[in-house]
Amino acid sequence: MNNLIRELRSERGWSQAELAQQLDVSRQTVNAIETGKYDPSLPLAFKIARLFGMPIEMIFVPEEE
Amino acid sequence: MSRLSQKQYEWRVLAAMSLYMLCMLLEWPLVRTATSVSVKCLLALVPVIPMVYVIALLARRIRASDELEQQTHLIALGMATAVVGALSLIGGFLSIAKVLVLDGSILIWVFPGLMFSYGTARWWVARRYGGNMFCEGDSALAKYLRFILAGSVLLLVGWLTRSSLDALRLGFFCGAGASLVALGLVLAIAQHRRRNADE
Numbered sequence: 001m002n003n004l005i006r007e008l009r010s011e012r013g014w015s016q017a018e019l020a021q022q023l024d025v026s027r028q029t030v031n032a033i034e035t036g037k038y039d040p041s042l043p044l045a046f047k048i049a050r051l052f053g054m055p056i057e058m059i060f061v062p063e064e065e
Numbered sequence: 066m067s068r069l070s071q072k073q074y075e076w077r078v079l080a081a082m083s084l085y086m087l088c089m090l091l092e093w094p095l096v097r098t099a100t101s102v103s104v105k106c107l108l109a110l111v112p113v114i115p116m117v118y119v120i121a122l123l124a125r126r127i128r129a130s131d132e133l134e135q136q137t138h139l140i141a142l143g144m145a146t147a148v149v150g151a152l153s154l155i156g157g158f159l160s161i162a163k164v165l166v167l168d169g170s171i172l173i174w175v176f177p178g179l180m181f182s183y184g185t186a187r188w189w190v191a192r193r194y195g196g197n198m199f200c201e202g203d204s205a206l207a208k209y210l211r212f213i214l215a216g217s218v219l220l221l222v223g224w225l226t227r228s229s230l231d232a233l234r235l236g237f238f239c240g241a242g243a244s245l246v247a248l249g250l251v252l253a254i255a256q257h258r259r260r261n262a263d264e
Contacts, residue, residue, distance in 0.1 A: 025131035032133055032194040041132050 002061045006034045008052045023047055068129040069122075075206060077122055081115040086218060088112040090225060116176065137190045144190075145182035149175060209252035216245030 009019050016034070020027040023044065032038035033048075039060075040048065049056040069077070088111050099105040127138045153175070159165035206214065223230070223238025230238070 026134060028191070028194070029131050029133040035195050037193070037195045038133050044132060 001039045002036060002063055003033065004059050004061075005030075005048065008054075008059070009034075019051075022051055069126060074122065074126055078119055079206075081118045081122070085112055085115040086222065088115065090222065094229075133194065137187055137194065140190045141183050141187035144186035145179050148182040148186075149179045152178065207253075207256070209249045209256060212245050212249030212252060214249075216242045216247075216249060218242075219245065 005019075009016070014022075016030045017027045020030045023030070025044070029038065029040075033040055045056055045060060049059055052059060092108060092111055096105055096108045099108055127135060130138060156165060156167055156171070160167040219238050219242030221242075223235055223242060226238075227235055
């Protein structure tokens with residue numbers, strides 16, 4: 001799963017640690033999501049979408065097969 | 066339940082492990098001289114108290130972890146259980162076949178074995194997600210200091226108990242302690258060089 005979290009975070013000038021704090025997860029988890037090594041659960045994905053004020057499908061894009 | 070920071074967690078574990086070492090060095094030798102069974106039992110089980118605290122800390126840490134951390138904990142604990150379970154089975158069968166002579170005291174290695182396997186597995190699983198077990202800079206002690214500290218403790222225990230240890234056990238404490246200290250020094254030099262290269 002690809003996502004735009006790194007870009008959205010950079011636009012807002014947040015560090016990984018700041019984003020992690022707002023999402024109540026570890027910085028390691030934010031890093032793993034940003035690099036595409038971990039796909040978040042649905043509740044966390046909705047939390048991310050709510051935080052950035054965007055629909056979930058605009059942030060998370062399935063990889064083309 | 067509030068989430069413990071890496072520093073808080075490490076300091077608490079360090080305090081509990083120091084207490085455990087003190088129990089083993091100062092209190093546990095009294096077990097041999099105690100005559101009453103109840104006193105013997107009580108003295109023998111005192112070192113379990115700090116270890117139970119460590120287990121409770123671990124449980125609290127896992128409960129307060131986020132979803133990715135819980136996943137890595139779960140995979141690591143599963144792998145550690147598989148390793149220790151398989152080793153116990155192998156040891157048990159070899160012991161029944163009289164190939165290996167094992168007594169009940171081997172059970173004391175189950176928990177350290179489980180923790181070592183868990184730590185190694187967690188390090189490996191965390192690497193797969195592109196990270197360490199914790200964020201750099203969050204740790205109470207630098208990695209090299211942890212190795213040096215662990216090695217120094219083993220060397221100290223070996224030195225303090227040298228009169229009561231056989232050659233094999235004394236060799237284990239000296240060899241493992243010296244190896245950990247040497248590894249810590251290598252890591253310290255590597256970190257120093259990396260910092261110099263970055264500047």
